[in-house]
Every structure is written in structure tokens, then in C-alpha cells.
Amino acid sequence: MLPDFPKLKDRLAAGYLRFLRTVIASEGPAGKCSQLRMHEGRDGALFREDGSREETTPKRLQVSMSLQVDEFPELTPGKLKAKYEQLGRDMAREQWKMLVGALDRACEASGNAVDAGCEPFSAEMWLEMLDKLDVEFDSNGRMRVPACLINPSMEDRLRTELQRIDTEPGLRRRVRELEARKRREWLDREADRKLVG
Amino acid sequence: MIERLIENWLDRAIETSLQTPFCYLLASQGYSVVHLTRHCALEMGKDVIAIAPDGTPCAYQLKGSPDRQISLSQWDRDNLGAQISKLANQAISHPSVPDRPHRSFLVTNREVSEEVCRAIDDLRRSWRQNGMPDREFQTITRGQLLTWAQELGRDLWPSELGDAKGLLELFLLPGTGLLPDAQFARLLEQTLALNDDSLSQPDSCRRLASAALLTSIATTPFVEKQNHVAEVHAWGLYLGYLCATVEKRALSASDYAAELELAVDAIAACLEALAAEVVTRSAQGHMELTEGDSAIDFAHLFYRARVTMLVGYLSALALSCMEHLGEVQVAGVPCTGFASWLADFIRRNWRFVWLWGEGATPHLLAAYWFLHAFGRPGEARDVLASTIRGVLQASHGERSMGLPSVYDTPEEAMEQRLGLPSGGPPASLRRQSHVLEGLLHLFVRLNYKQAAKVLWPEFTRFTLRSYRPSEPWRFFLWRDSETGECSDVLPPRQQKWEALRTAALDSDGTCIPPVLRARPELVLLLAQVYPHRLGSPVMRWLDTAFSEQRRRCRGLA
Numbered sequence: 001m002l003p004d005f006p007k008l009k010d011r012l013a014a015g016y017l018r019f020l021r022t023v024i025a026s027e028g029p030a031g032k033c034s035q036l037r038m039h040e041g042r043d044g045a046l047f048r049e050d051g052s053r054e055e056t057t058p059k060r061l062q063v064s065m066s067l068q069v070d071e072f073p074e075l076t077p078g079k080l081k082a083k084y085e086q087l088g089r090d091m092a093r094e095q096w097k098m099l100v101g102a103l104d105r106a107c108e109a110s111g112n113a114v115d116a117g118c119e120p121f122s123a124e125m126w127l128e129m130l131d132k133l134d135v136e137f138d139s140n141g142r143m144r145v146p147a148c149l150i151n152p153s154m155e156d157r158l159r160t161e162l163q164r165i166d167t168e169p170g171l172r173r174r175v176r177e178l179e180a181r182k183r184r185e186w187l188d189r190e191a192d193r194k195l196v197g
Numbered sequence: 198m199i200e201r202l203i204e205n206w207l208d209r210a211i212e213t214s215l216q217t218p219f220c221y222l223l224a225s226q227g228y229s230v231v232h233l234t235r236h237c238a239l240e241m242g243k244d245v246i247a248i249a250p251d252g253t254p255c256a257y258q259l260k261g262s263p264d265r266q267i268s269l270s271q272w273d274r275d276n277l278g279a280q281i282s283k284l285a286n287q288a289i290s291h292p293s294v295p296d297r298p299h300r301s302f303l304v305t306n307r308e309v310s311e312e313v314c315r316a317i318d319d320l321r322r323s324w325r326q327n328g329m330p331d332r333e334f335q336t337i338t339r340g341q342l343l344t345w346a347q348e349l350g351r352d353l354w355p356s357e358l359g360d361a362k363g364l365l366e367l368f369l370l371p372g373t374g375l376l377p378d379a380q381f382a383r384l385l386e387q388t389l390a391l392n393d394d395s396l397s398q399p400d401s402c403r404r405l406a407s408a409a410l411l412t413s414i415a416t417t418p419f420v421e422k423q424n425h426v427a428e429v430h431a432w433g434l435y436l437g438y439l440c441a442t443v444e445k446r447a448l449s450a451s452d453y454a455a456e457l458e459l460a461v462d463a464i465a466a467c468l469e470a471l472a473a474e475v476v477t478r479s480a481q482g483h484m485e486l487t488e489g490d491s492a493i494d495f496a497h498l499f500y501r502a503r504v505t506m507l508v509g510y511l512s513a514l515a516l517s518c519m520e521h522l523g524e525v526q527v528a529g530v531p532c533t534g535f536a537s538w539l540a541d542f543i544r545r546n547w548r549f550v551w552l553w554g555e556g557a558t559p560h561l562l563a564a565y566w567f568l569h570a571f572g573r574p575g576e577a578r579d580v581l582a583s584t585i586r587g588v589l590q591a592s593h594g595e596r597s598m599g600l601p602s603v604y605d606t607p608e609e610a611m612e613q614r615l616g617l618p619s620g621g622p623p624a625s626l627r628r629q630s631h632v633l634e635g636l637l638h639l640f641v642r643l644n645y646k647q648a649a650k651v652l653w654p655e656f657t658r659f660t661l662r663s664y665r666p667s668e669p670w671r672f673f674l675w676r677d678s679e680t681g682e683c684s685d686v687l688p689p690r691q692q693k694w695e696a697l698r699t700a701a702l703d704s705d706g707t708c709i710p711p712v713l714r715a716r717p718e719l720v721l722l723l724a725q726v727y728p729h730r731l732g733s734p735v736m737r738w739l740d741t742a743f744s745e746q747r748r749r750c751r752g753l754a
Contacts, residue, residue, distance in 0.1 A: 021622060039676065041682055042682070190654070
């Protein structure tokens with residue numbers, strides 16, 4: 001074989017891998033929700049508080065990065081890093097697709113889905129969705145509004161409708177009532193954490 | 198290349214490190230090893246006593262040399278003639294040895310000089326002249342040992358370049374760090390061929406001896422550095438994979454009992470050597486437990502991790518001899534004295550004990566059970582309570598990352614705690630635990646209802662994680678990626694005390710593979726080597742087993 005620099009190249013490869021994982025973590029769902037790492041085993045099972053059990057089986061997600069032969073002579077660290085960044089984004093997108101699919105199925109099964117009936121998104125719909133959720137509060141009593149996954153094309157509509165909550169008295173009152181009700185529900189849930197007898 | 202490795206190992210071995218693999222070599226030749234001295238004192242001049250395949254008792258004395266051969270000057274200096282006479286002429290007194298003349302052997306990993314051969318001939322002649330013609334004495338030298346080892350190793354060890362490279366990497370380590378458990382486990386898996394269903398029982402038994410020899414070779418750098426914890430890990434992994442083989446192949450006790458006891462003896466010898474070292478060093482002050490750069494040792498918590506491991510392993514050693522307090526010596530003192538010293542050691546060093554990750558739990562539980570056994574229930578309860586608090590508090594606060602997982606090695610856990618770059622951004626382990634349920638169950642067994650009620654709300658916020666192997670033998674695999682189920686349980690918010698107590702008292706032992714159900718001290722030791730196997734059923738079973746041990750000890754007292 002010809003002379004090589006394996007130690008240094010290994011360090012660089014490890015660095016690119018770390019970068020890739022950073023991109024996936026920042027762009028994908030991993031940085032937004034808790035993860036349960038599976039160190040061994042083939043199958044998984046989740047046992048919920050109500051005693052119900054759900055089987056989980058690992059799914060394979062894969063994305064690819066391609067380099068054409070004629071790209072190599074002009075390849076620089078910056079260009080390679082850009083390739084890894086795109087790879088990370090592609091993997092993050094695959095993760096989101098899988099997560100949204102799982103959320104869809106879970107919502108349908110639990111009855112937490114709100115059917116918009118082909119109507120455009122509205123502040124009233126938003127409040128109806130919040131009403132179905134178990135909402136948490138922080139130690140200062142502030143409501144932790146759940147993260148919202150939307151299609152980018154809906155962003156402007158969402159902002160406009162949420163602004164109505166601040167400006168329309170009727171909606172403001174509904175939000176206050178909703179928040180008070182959710183706080184009571186949360187306090188009841190927290191008070192229920194007890195060992196009795 | 199493997200042959201060269203065996204040669205190199207044999208040439209570097211000393212008397213104490215040669216003893217265990219020599220016994221496995223004998224076992225592979227069909228001998229039954231009935232006694233192995235621990236080198237605290239030579240018993241009747243015999244290091245090893247075995248029964249040959251033809252039923253003849255055999256006594257062996259192992260002797261090393263700083264030179265390439267045992268010379269006449271060493272013969273005179275060490276008074277080898279008298280030792281050999283004692284070896285050959287003094288009858289073997291052992292219940293398992295038949296009452297008939299025995300064969301004697303001087304075993305060395307060196308050659309024997311011509312002058313020494315002549316001296317041995319003179320001895321034999323003198324026995325014949327003195328009316329003892331039936332005294333049989335031979336030497337087993339480097340050449341014979343090498344042949345036996347190569348026969349055992351050649352066809353059974355990893356033969357592909359990548360696998361042999363793994364063994365060589367271990368052999369060439371500096372020996373001062375922790376054993377690379379995963380790498381060593383892979384070698385054992387390949388040698389024992391657990392996935393090969395066509396393997397016969399005799400072949401499986403032979404592979405046990407071969408794996409033991411591989412263990413001796415792989416631990417050479419650690420033996421040279423007297424890194425006893427690494428040796429404990431290596432023999433602990435060997436013991437685990439031996440149990441996997443026993444369970445998988447349904448071996449009978451006669452097939453594996455000798456190999457199992459040799460491994461247990463090897464572990465016990467390492468723990469006793471560790472105890473002797475710690476006793477000596479700690480008498481010089483706590484600074485004497487440092488290694489390497491003392492400033493970095495203390496500033497970056499390595500010292501604390503070391504003390505935690507020492508507390509755990511020494512507690513396991515003390516527990517293993519609690520039922521024989523008056524009979525057994527540890528670190529040169531009766532076990533009662535060692536237990537007293539250890540309880541004091543734990544009290545003096547408690548401020549250094551550190552829950553670096555969930556992987557430290559087995560060490561803390563070893564201390565918990567030891568303190569209970571030693572009649573210090575209040576201190577035991579404090580150990581348990583602080584461990585539970587440590588797990589809960591690591592997840593306190595929105596930005597907390599939780600404790601490193603039970604699957605993380607101490608080094609990986611410390612990398613996370615020190616914020617050193619590893620494979621990528623660290624994933625939060627907040628409110629996830631493999632050990633919390635078991636710890637709470639042990640606490641509930643103590644009947645501290647009010648304290649349990651205080652812990653309960655935070656406990657309910659955790660995801661309780663566990664792994665269940667699909668077959669008993671897979672319990673002993675370092676990682677089982679092919680089968681088994683990972684469970685994640687969200688506990689109910691509200692629970693009745695009585696229902697929790699019922700769950701906490703359950704310890705039917707079905708989680709413990711049958712080969713170890715009578716040996717709780719080995720299960721604890723394995724949990725310290727395989728911390729990811731210390732799930733709540735194992736914790737409860739161990740707690741029950743050590744409670745019964747305490748009752749038996751009180752009955753004996």
C-alpha cells in the first residue's frame with residue numbers, strides 16, 4: 001500500500017461524525033423531546049400509567065450522501081462539511097416524518113385529534129386543541145404551551161390567528177378560563193402523586 | 198501469531214499468575230483439580246493437587262525464576278531440594294484424594310539447567326537408597342507447558358486477523374487502566390462459540406478451558422501492574438460467559454464445576470490482593486489511594502470514582518466470607534478483623550464515595566448489604582437513602598441531564614460528567630432510570646413508609662427502564678442485540694402502600710439463571726462487572742439472599 005495518515009484521518013472522521021450528530025440533534029426531533037436509548041434487545045414495550053402496553057420495534061432510517069468522482073479534485077473541508085450538513089438535515093427530516101406518523105396514530109387512537117373539517121386554522125380551533133391536552137405548568141405557575149408542529153405554509157395564518165387571542169376580549173377571556181381550568185387539572189394530577197395507606 | 202503470543206505470555210508469567218491457567222491446562226488434559234493454594238502459605242509444600250485421569254493423585258509445586266532457567270544457585274538459594282523432598286515424601290492429606298502414593302511435579306515456565314537436573318537425579322537416587330523406590334518425581338518445564346497451551350489455543354481461539362488483533366491489543370495495553378470489558382467480552386464470545394448450535398458438549402467443555410487460558414493471556418499487562426480490579430473484571434466476565442455456556446449447552450455440574458471453582462478462586466485471590474493493598478496504603482493516609490497525577494486525580498473526581506469501586510469490591514469480598522468469619526483470613530487477618538476495618542474504612546471515606554452514574558449502584562449496594570451484615574443497619578440505611586436521593590437529584594431541574602446510564606462504563610460516565618467531547622451532543626437522561634425501582638423496593642422493605650411517601654411523587658415522574666433476556670443464558674452476554682425486550686414503564690401516580698410492599702417483597706429468583714441461584718455472592722460480583730444486569734428483580738433477590746445469610750450467621754453466633 002501507499003503511505004497514509006490513519007490516526008489523523010480517524011480524528012477528522014470522528015469530528016465529522018460529531019458534527020453530523022449535532023446537525024441531526026438541532027434540526028431533528030431529538031433536541032425537542034426526550035429520548036430513550038435502546039442499548040440492547042430486539043423489541044421494546046412501553047407500559048403507560050394506565051397499565052396499557054404498546055409494543056415498539058426499532059425502525060431503520062437511512063439517508064445517503066453522494067460524491068461524484070469529478071467533485072473530488074475540488075473538494076475542500078468547507079464543501080465536505082456542507083455535504084454532512086445536508087446529510088444531517090435529510091436524516092432529521094426522516095426522523096420528523098417518522099415522529100409525525102407516530103403522533104398521528106397516537107392521536108387518532110387516544111381521541112385527541114381535532115378534525116378541522118377542511119376549514120382554515122383559527123384561534124378557536126387552537127383553543128379547542130389545547131382543551132384536549134394535559135398541560136403542564138412550571139414552578140412559577142406559568143403554563144408550558146406545547147410545541148407546535150405545522151406546515152411552513154401555515155406560519156403566517158398561525159401568527160395572525162394567535163394575535164387575535166391578544167386583541168379580542170372574548171378570546172382573551174376564553175384563554176384565561178382555559179388556563180385556570182388546566183391549572184386546576186394539573187394541580188389535581190400533581191396532588192394525585194401519592195403513596196396511600 | 199497466536200503461538201508467539203502464548204510464548205510471550207508464558208515467558209512473562211510469574212508463579213502466582215501461572216497457577217490458575219496451569220490448573221485449566223490440567224483440566225483440559227482430563228485432570229481433576231482438587232486443591233489450589235492462595236499463596237498465603239504453602240500448604241504441605243503443594244501449590245496444586247489434582248487427580249490424574251488414571252486416578253493417581255498428583256502434587257505440583259510451581260516455581261518461577263528471574264533467569265531463563267532454574268540454575269543451581271537458585272536451587273541452593275531457595276533450598277529447592279528440601280522443598281521437593283517435602284513435595285514428594287509428605288503424603289497428601291485431602292478428603293478428595295485417595296490414600297495411595299502420589300506423583301510429584303516441579304512446574305516452571307523456565308528451563309531447568311543441567312546442574313539442577315543432576316541434583317534432581319541425586320535426590321531420586323537417595324530416595325531409592327533409603328527404601329522409598331516408589332517416589333515419583335518429574336519436572337514440567339516451559340516446553341511442555343507451551344505445547345499444552347498451544348494445543349488448547351491454536352484451533353479454538355479467534356483465527357481471523359481482526360479477532361486476533363483484538364487479543365493482541367489487550368495483551369499490549371499498559372495495564373494501568375480499566376479492562377476494556379466490551380472488547381474482552383467479544384473475544385470470549387468468539388472462543389466459546391455460543392451461537393454455534395452444532396457444538397458438542399465435550400467441545401464446549403474444552404472451550405471453557407481454552408477461554409480461561411485466553412483470559413490469563415489477555416490479563417497479562419494487568420497482572421504485571423497488579424491491577425487487581427481489572428483482573429476481577431476479566432475473571433468476572435469469564436465466569437459470566439462460563440455460566441452462559443452452562444445454561445445454553447445444559448452442561449451438568451461434573452462438566453463445569455472445576456472450571457467454575459477455579460474462576461471463583463481466581464476472583465477471590467484478586468479481591469484478597471486488592472484488600473491487602475488497600476489496607477496497607479490507607480494506613481498511610483487517604484492520599485495514598487491516589488494514582489497518577491494526584492492533583493488531577495482529586496480535582497476531576499477520579500479519586501472519588503476509585504474509592505467508590507474499592508468500597509464496592511471490598512464489601513463484596515467481606516460478604517463472601519461472612520459465614521466463615523472465624524475460619525477465613527483476608528489480607529492476612531481473620532475475616533472478623535477485616536470486616537471491622539472495612540466498616541471503619543467506609544465511614545472514613547464516605548465523603549469521597551460518588552454516584553458517578555447508575556453503573557456505580559452495585560458498588561453502593563454491596564456496601565449497603567455489608568453494613569447490614571456487619572450489624573450497622575443505621576449506616577446501611579443511610580447508604581441506601583443517599584443512593585436514592587442521588588438518582589432523584591441528578592434529574593432535578595429543567596436543565597439537568599440525569600445520571601449517566603447503567604450501560605455507560607465509568608470512563609464514559611466520567612466523560613459525560615466532565616463535559617468532554619465524545620460522539621456527539623449528549624442526550625438527556627433526565628428522569629430515566631434502570632435502578633430506581635429496585636432501590637425504592639429495598640427501601641420499602643425496610644418499612645420506612647413515611648420516607649417512601651416523601652420520595653414517591655418524584656419517583657412517579659421517572660421512566661423505569663429494564664431489559665429482559667429471551668433465554669436464561671443471554672443474561673450473561675455483555676450486550677444482546679439479537680433478542681430480548683427493553684421495557685419502559687411509566688409508574689402510576691397513585692399507589693397503595695401495601696401493593697408497593699407486596700411488589701417490593703417479591704423475589705422468586707426466576708430472573709437468576711439456575712447455575713447461580715445458590716451463590717448470591719457471585720451474583721453480586723457479576724452485578725459489579727455487569728452493572729446493567731442489576732435490575733430490580735435481581736436487587737430484590739440479592740436482598741433476600743443476604744437477609745437469609747444474616748439470619749444464618751446470627752444462628753451460628
